[in-house]
Amino acid sequence: MTTYDPAKDGAQMSFDGRMSYGDYLQIDRILSSQRLLTGAHDEMLFIIQHQTSELWMMLALHELDAARRAVAEDRAREAFKMLARISRIFEQLNNAWDVLRTMTPADYTTFREGLGQSSGFQSWQYRLIEYAVGNRNLAMLKPHAHRADLTAKLEAELARPSLYDEALRHLARAGLPVPQEVLTRDLRQPWVAHEGVQAVWEMVYREPLKYWEAYELAEKLVDFEDYFRRWRFNHVTTVERVIGFKRGTGGTSGVNYLRRMLEVELFPELWHLRTTL
Numbered sequence: 001m002t003t004y005d006p007a008k009d010g011a012q013m014s015f016d017g018r019m020s021y022g023d024y025l026q027i028d029r030i031l032s033s034q035r036l037l038t039g040a041h042d043e044m045l046f047i048i049q050h051q052t053s054e055l056w057m058m059l060a061l062h063e064l065d066a067a068r069r070a071v072a073e074d075r076a077r078e079a080f081k082m083l084a085r086i087s088r089i090f091e092q093l094n095n096a097w098d099v100l101r102t103m104t105p106a107d108y109t110t111f112r113e114g115l116g117q118s119s120g121f122q123s124w125q126y127r128l129i130e131y132a133v134g135n136r137n138l139a140m141l142k143p144h145a146h147r148a149d150l151t152a153k154l155e156a157e158l159a160r161p162s163l164y165d166e167a168l169r170h171l172a173r174a175g176l177p178v179p180q181e182v183l184t185r186d187l188r189q190p191w192v193a194h195e196g197v198q199a200v201w202e203m204v205y206r207e208p209l210k211y212w213e214a215y216e217l218a219e220k221l222v223d224f225e226d227y228f229r230r231w232r233f234n235h236v237t238t239v240e241r242v243i244g245f246k247r248g249t250g251g252t253s254g255v256n257y258l259r260r261m262l263e264v265e266l267f268p269e270l271w272h273l274r275t276t277l
C-alpha cells in the first residue's frame with residue numbers, strides 16, 4: 001500500500017502568499033503569550049487555565065451584549081439562543097476545574113510567590129460579566145483605577161441597564177405591572193430584591209402559557225445563574241483544596257471572601273418565587 005498523499009486529493013499544501021490556519025487565527029500570538037516567571041512545572045497549567053478562561057469570558061461577554069440588545073428591542077426569542085450558549089460556556093468553564101484540580105498544594109507553592117499580588121480578583125472581564133448581569137459593586141472598580149481604558153469600559157457598563165433591567169423593561173412593555181421605581185432606578189447600584197418584581201414573575205409562573213415568552217426568558221436567566229453559581233462553588237472548593245484558608249494574593253481573606261460571594265443572588269426574585277408559588 002502506498003502512503004497517502006493529501007496533495008493528490010487536492011489538499012492545499014502551499015501557503016506562500018495565502019492565508020493559512022495560523023494566519024487567520026493569530027496562533028503565533030496566542031502561543032507566544034505564555035510568560036513563565038518561575039521554573040515550576042505547573043505554572044504552564046496555571047497560565048493556560050486562566051488564559052482559556054479569559055477567552056471563554058470574552059465570548060460570554062459578546063453573547064451577553066447581543067442577548068441584552070435583543071431583549072431591549074423586544075426580540076426576546078432571539079436572545080434565548082445566546083443565553084443558552086452563555087450557560088454552555090459556563091459549563092465549559094466548570095468542567096475546566098477538573099484539569100486545574102490535578103495541581104496539589106505542593107505543586108502550587110512552587111510558584112505562588114511569583115504571582116505577587118496579582119489575582120483573579122483583578123480580572124476585568126469577570127467584573128464586566130458581573131456588572132452586565134446586575135451584580136454592580138462600585139468598590140470593584142478600584143483595582144482598575146491605574147488603567148483608564150479598563151475603567152472606561154467598566155464605567156460604560158455601569159451606565160447601561162443590566163440584562164436583568166432590560167428583561168424587566170421588556171416585561172413592562174408587554175403590559176406586565178413592573179413598578180415604575182424599578183424602571184427608573186439608579187443603574188449604578190447593585191440590584192436589590194423587590195416584592196413588586198417578584199409579584200410580576202409570579203404572574204408569569206402561574207400562567208406560563210399566557211406569558212410563554214417571559215416564562216422562557218425567566219428560565220434562561222435562572223439557568224445562567226445556576227451555571228454561574230456552580231462556577232463560584234467550583235472555584236471556592238478548588239481554592240480551599242489548594243491553599244486552604246490562606247489569605248489571597250489579591251489581599252482578601254481568601255476562602256471566606258469567596259464563600260461570602262456564594263450568597264450573591266443575580267436574579268433574586270426568580271429564586272424567591274419558587275417558595276411562594
Ligand code: HEM
Nearest residue numbers: 053119120121123126239242243248249250251252254261
Ligand atoms: C489554584 C487556583 C486558584 C486559586 C488558589 C485562586 C484563589 C483565589 C482567591 C484567594 C481569590 C480571592 C481574591 C484574592 O484575595 O486573591 C480569588 C478570586 C478570583 N479568582 Fe481565583 N483562584 C484560582 C483559580 C482561578 C481561576 C482558574 C480563575 C479563572 C479565571 C480564577 C478567577 C478568579 C476571579 C474572577 C476572582 C474574583 C472573584 C470575585 O471577586 O468574586 N481563579 N481566587
Ligand SMILES: N[C@@H](CC(=O)c1ccccc1NC=O)C(=O)O
Nearest residue numbers: 115118119120121247248249250
Ligand atoms: N489568588 C490566588 C492567586 C491566583 O489564583 C491568581 C493569581 C494570578 C492570576 C490569576 C489567579 N487566579 C485566580 O485568582 C492565591 O491567593 O493564591
